[in-house]
Amino acid sequence: MYWRGHVGIALLAYAPVAAAVRVAGEPGLAVLGAAVAVAFATVPDLDHRLPVAHRGPTHTVGFVVATGTVVAVAGGLVFPARGGINLLASGGSALPAWTPVFAGGVATLSLCSHVAADAITPMGIRPFRPLSTWHVTFDLTPAANPRANRLFLGLGVAALALSVALTP
Incomplete structure (x- = not known):
């Protein structure tokens, strides 16, 4: 997949999470999650700029888990859990204290969607390298x-829009 397809599939994967977070009364967190999903949708393809094989180490379950963990830990260091995170300077409600863990989970979901999207192509992936060569x-x-890339982008945007529109 190319960037449009990856962003679309990440939004498609994130749409039910956005709905759940909105139902839980955290619309700001839903917006943050969408931004994280989009931001991490193409991260594995940074291997094009690294001295590693394309769809090599950055397209594995290990990379997904490690990167999601780093995002959660980094978020916890940047925004300590002291009564929530207030990103809105003028009287807005604070995001919950568990926001860094949520961001790490959404990053992990987005990265998983990238790896899954590449599995539908002829080149495929080896998700458990170096432990297994299973292709x-x-x-x-x-x-x-x-067409496929535009279709996935459209489906992802539509799914996210519907999940937001259909939740209180």
């Missing part, structure tokens, strides 16, 4: 298919 490919569409 996964569903060979549904080439990564460069512009």
